[in-house]
Amino acid sequence: MVMITVDHLQRDFRQQPHGWHRRPTVVHAVRDLSFQVQTGEIFGLLGQNGAGKTTTIKTLTTLLLPTAGRATVAGLDVAQDFKAIRRQINFIFGGELGLYRRLSARDNLIYFGSLYKLPPAALAQRADALLAQVGLSAEADHLVETFSKGMTQKLQIARGLVNTPKVLFMDEPTIGLDAISVQNLHQIILQAKKNGTTIVLTTHYLHEAELLCDHLIVIDHGQKVASGTVADVIAQGQEMAPKAHIASLEDAYITLIEGSASHA
């Protein structure tokens, strides 16, 4: 079953350069993107800095309107049904934004859960279950300001799951974490998938995409360069450079980006 459809999506930004006499320019952050995400899978968005990954996620999470094209999440149109979509999804952007540092881990979850109008008794239980799921039970009453990056990111994921979302969007979920914290977070993400959550993530770590993603799309300058399973994308890299030795997603990614028509 399809959870997300993206159909010829386009999103432009007007940028005003410094200097009153200069004309605004238009940045085509997402040019003509089409893909689908299946229910219950982990789907990866890969691409260079500025490729359009965050813009795509912000459009799917209804934080930005499309300039053209269409996208649906759980059958709902992102340009029209944003309230209904927001009830059914959640998102986590890398870093520490989105949590109250002067509240405890549990109180953060209870607060964010209350925004989804969960009944207080169920909410307390849900908060404790999520803290256990991400391995923060012992720190449930500690203030977030005392947390390390890894602990904060675990709590972010718990916050992202508080409304039992159909889709959890994660923008660079493991950025800046040490190897063991990364491994912990991968387990938590895989567990969320096992529990039925569809996950869309961006990452610059190709081994992470290789490990986690059922399907992925590689984009460059807002356009699709390759897509499919990891094996499909490796095959597309091999097809582009038959004489090169392409054995990993990383090899294929570099070949595909460097060889793409949109790459300057």
Ligand SMILES: Nc1ncnc2c1ncn2[C@@H]1O[C@H](COP(=O)(O)OP(=O)(O)OP(=O)(O)O)[C@@H](O)[C@H]1O
């Ligand atoms: N609010 C904005 N106003 C103007 N331009 C923007 C805005 N947001 C993004 N852009 C531009 O859109 C393009 C795509 O940006 P986006 O943040 O989607 O890329 P990204 O793939 O997420 O990059 P990164 O890996 O660096 O996070 C970039 O050229 C960026 O400068």
